[in-house]
Amino acid sequence: MSEAVTLTPEGRLPLESAFNLRDFGGYATADGRCVKRGMLYRSGTMALLTDADAAHLRSLGIKAICDFRRGNERSAEPTRWHGAEVDYFCRDYAESSGLLGEMLKRDGATADDMRQTMIALYRIIPVDHAESYQAMFARIVEGRLPLLINCSAGKDRTGVGAALILAALGVPRSTIVEDYLATNAHADWDWLLGQRNTLMARARLSRAEALEPVLRAEGVYLDTLFATLDEQHGGVDGYLNDVLGVDAAARDAMRGMLLS
Template identity: 35%
Template sequence: MEHHMNETERPGSPLPFVGCENVRELGGYRTQDGRKVKHGVFFRGPALCDIRLPEDRALFASLGIRTVLDLRSESERRNAPDPVLEGVEYISRSALRDAQGRDVDFDIEAIFAGGEQTVSEMLREVDGGYAHMPFQNSAYVELFRILSEQKVPVYFHCSAGKDRTGIGAALILLALGVDRETVIQDYLVTNTCRPKSRHQVEQLLKRFFSPERAKELAAVTAGVQRQSMERALGTIAQKYPRFEDYLAAECGVNADTLQRIRTLYLE
């Protein structure tokens, strides 16, 4: 399989898409036992509707993706559907639901138009989402089923490839034995590879807020915060002192399956 990241490059570097930001792979990260995550297996990013340019479509096709897991809500998928890709199995599982089990939708423009109150509510909802996204979540059960059944290479995504996708990437890396700090650093890479998106969000925000506040909010809404991932990992650790117990209880990954996954995807 063709790889698009030189193995001497820093793991987690964005792939060279022209019109689509924040497409990355998990290959190259070292595990705590000295092995390395295989290249060309796990790809994370934004919605595929962002891959429009011919050169970007060709690059995506060259990855050999077998399965696409869409972590967005039903309305997000309906408003910006992924294209049909020949030979690719498409699976949709919303990764963010409210306390009543309903999909959480983010109409960004409507939220911004509501001023400080609605923006604050959105930020609280996203932050709170990190505390419960890892639990009773069929999207991440599905992600590990894809791994276990070797339906790879897999591309998993939400809208921006940062929050719901970030949790999915973290769970994979932790399951493979990558250390906690490396997992957090991979999550934070989003902040350096979405400059166009951040600018667009900032311009939108300027319609509703002062330039200073717009810039501040753009950094938060278009990027990610270390405290968010720490909150997710902290809640997992509080409930399950051993990550293996979390995987078994919440992701359907028992000890034998975990060993098999590590054998398949580490080198």
């Protein structure tokens, strides 16, 4: 990793054409320690990065990327900035949870319909994407850091992944929600959709109000995730241990590497 990582206080990197790409370290844990900066990054699509952006990301010494997108998403907007030395994880799957585009296929859906659909999605993301989160934690425990996790928007699949990491490190739930909601300040949808002629971009022009709950991070979404884990697994630790294989020893190892 480079000796100095340039960041704003909010974790924003000095990049020209990134989308929702930020460092999600810097948070205090319940035991008074702090998640190190320059070790954990989260992002949306990275297909529009400039050459200078790509060079800056390479300078960070990122050792692993976990790309939570489906194959068609990766083909449409490939991630190309990294070299062969970076451990790049991805997988092909059929589930549509977390895919913003899937929401747009609902003709006549209102904003409340969209919000209820998003709430339902956060109940199934930890099921549909457990394999990806297993791979993510395996790389952390193996010390393949710094790590970057991403999906198309950097909000839902990535948001859950980041929340799970921060929870495993002992960051309080209120702080985890704060990091999740930071997407609303970092994700410039006007800029991103202005680069595209996609279903999403066209929907933003024709039914922006109905689309808003899909594009925004809302606290109720992450609250639904945590409530689901509480109900089905006795809490985040139960899900980490029983579903993802991240036991107490693994969490201790993570904390040793990522907390100061």
